[in-house]
Amino acid sequence: MTKSAEEFAKLLTKSIRAxxxxxxxxxxxxxxxxxQAAGRRGGTAIEHWRKGYFPRRTRDVEKLTHELAQRGGFINREEAEQFLLSAGYPDAAQLSNQLFPQENQPLDGExxxxxxxxxxxxxxxxxxxxxxxxxxxDLLRRPPMQNIALIGARRSGKTSLLHYLxxxxxxxxxxxxxxxxGNRLPNPEQYQWxxxxxxxxxxxxxxxxxxxxLDGLGIPAQVDNLYDFLDAISENLARPSIILLDDIGAGLAAPELDQEFWWSLRSLSSNQTQGKLAFILTASQSPQQLAEKHGKPSPFFNIFGHLLTLGPLTENExxxxxxxxxxxxxxxxxxWILAQSGGWPxxxxxxxxxxxxxxEHGQQDDSWQAEALQQIAPLQSLTNS
Ligand SMILES: Nc1ncnc2c1ncn2[C@@H]1O[C@H](COP(=O)(O)OP(=O)(O)O)[C@@H](O)[C@H]1O
Ligand SMILES: [Mg+2]
Structure with a gap:
């Protein structure tokens, strides 16, 4: 299913009624x-959304779905997923799985x-x-906000960290x-992610x-080319905004996202938005090297002055x-778990x-360990690093 105002209004109404x-x-x-629970002043936001107006930010969709699910507003995981899809939420399957964890376990009833x-x-x-x-x-607390690159191997926790931020x-x-x-930012509601x-x-x-x-930044303009896109942002961006670019390697591999495109992101960040726009990217290796590998070297990647490499969790974590x-x-x-995992999530x-x-199956001895080792064997490159 794709984003649909009609379907969204219908499912929201059904959930509220239930x-x-x-x-x-x-x-x-x-x-x-x-x-109120979803961070609004009262019921008028829900009234408005029930008429088929989507919440402006992805985070609002998440919060709304969370609050509905908490109160039994969805019969099952599928219904929550349909609701998220109708709102155009990008990670509908993942979020609904997390809201209904008992429905996606590999073993019966666990x-x-x-x-x-x-x-x-x-x-x-x-x-x-x-x-x-x-x-x-600390780098986002005050303008100019700074750009950050998170580097880590596959499955080291990059995407999870972006969602958490x-x-x-x-x-x-x-x-x-x-x-x-919880929150560590002043006036967290003013930030757009x-x-x-x-x-x-x-x-x-x-x-x-x-x-x-533009949707995520709350800018209602319709654009079909790079120049109008740049204008729309530089003319309308009022609040501190952070764009999270997950898996920049895949972005660089996309033919339409060419050198001109990456150049223009640099100009947005540095000149035209007065420090109100920051990027956080994730990559498996240095973004400059990745860009060169894809034949798209770009000064965009020089603005990432802060490079953080994701390692294992600390022992306490x-x-x-x-x-x-x-x-x-x-x-x-x-x-044993600490030693075998090396703390990698x-x-x-x-x-x-x-x-x-x-x-839960009453197994007190350590016979579970042999299978466990087999399951983590493919992750050896993580645990040996
Ligand atoms: N901070 C964390 N706390 C708990 N589990 C985590 C955390 N970060 C990652 N994980 C676990 O690691 C897995 C891979 O994380 P993910 O963010 O998808 O990695 P990456 O984007 O680097 O490939 C997740 O499915 C989850 O099980
Ligand atoms: Mg990822």
């Missing part, structure tokens, strides 16, 4: 409550808090990276773990990318993740999941 019926309260009261295979979208599933997060928010500033305390750090996942081939088509960026197991692990298991999640499943 919650009102279920809780035996008036529609207006539920709209008011959800509007509920695991450990997420494998998808990037983390909900901040409460995200652990660690304290050093990187603090450093990044975007979502944590406005996450409500109830949606976080007890004791989890746009996530561009170049894994999605649509982001490699200029006009679609322009539409996605990895231990915090292990502590989230609903069935506690003993110290011997924890030490992907093998850590896999090992925690398998340990939990074994415990």
């Amino acid at each position: 919650i009102a019926a279920h809780q035996s309260v008036r529609i207006q009261d539920i709209q008011h409550e959800i509007g 509920i695991s808090p450990f997420i494998i295979g998808w990037p983390i979208i909900e901040p409460r599933h995200f652990f660690g990276r304290d050093y990187e997060v603090k450093l990044i928010f 975007k979502n944590i500033p406005t996450a409500s305390p109830e949606s976080l773990r007890p004791n989890q750090w 746009v996530f561009v996942g170049f894994e999605d081939p649509r982001m490699g088509i200029r006009v679609r990318l322009f539409r996605h960026l 990895a231990r915090e993740l292990m502590l989230s197991s609903p069935h506690p692990f003993n110290e011997i298991d924890k030490a 992907t093998p850590l999640q896999i090992l925690c999941h398998l340990r939990l499943v074994a415990l």
Whole structure:
């Protein structure tokens, strides 16, 4: 399904009605409550959205869906996914999986808090990276905001970190773990964040990318060429805005995103937006080298003065993740998981999941470890680095 105002309005209305019926309260009261919880002043935002006007920012769609799901506004994962798709949300499958974790477990009936295979979208599933997060928010606290490149191997946690940066500033305390750090920005509501996942081939088509960026920046202009796109941003950008470019290697491989395109992003960042626009990119290696490899060397990549390389989680961070197991692990298991995963989030999640499943099947010995080692074997390049 693609973005559809009609479908969005219909599904939102259905969800609100279901919650009102279920809780035996008036529609207006539920709209008011959800509007407030989603960071709005009251029910009028929901009224407006129910007429088929989409929330302006991706984060608003996320929050709204989260609040509806929390109150039983969707029958199942599919319904939440349909709702997200109708709103044009780019990661509908991932987010709905995280809102309904019990429906995507490989084993019957098991509920695991450990997420494998998808990037983390909900901040409460995200652990660690304290050093990187603090450093990044320090660079975004005041203008001119600075550009940052996050470098890391596949599955080191780059995409998850981008989602976390975007979502944590406005996450409500109830949606976080007890004791989890929340916002670290002044006036978090004023910031606009746009996530561009170049894994999605649509982001490699200029006009679609322009539409996605302008949508995310709350600029209603319709543009079909680079010059109008640049004008629209430089003339209209009022709030501090951060564009997250995930997997720049895939972006550089897209034929339409040529040297002229990357040049123009540089001019946007430096001259025309008075320090109100910053980019954070992710890449598997230095962006300049990647650009040269694709025959598109560009001064755009020189503006990334801050290079952060993602390593494993610290021992304390990895231990915090292990502590989230609903069935506690003993110290011997924890030490084994730490040693085998090297603290890298992907093998850590896999090992925690398998340990939990074994415990839930009453398995106290260490026979689960052989299969676990097999499952993380393909990640050896991470764990040996
Ligand atoms: N901060 C984190 N906390 C918990 N798990 C994480 C974290 N970062 C990554 N992961 C785990 O690692 C996996 C790969 O992360 P992802 O962000 O997709 O990596 P990349 O984008 O570098 O390929 C996720 O599915 C998740 O299981
Ligand atoms: Mg990724």
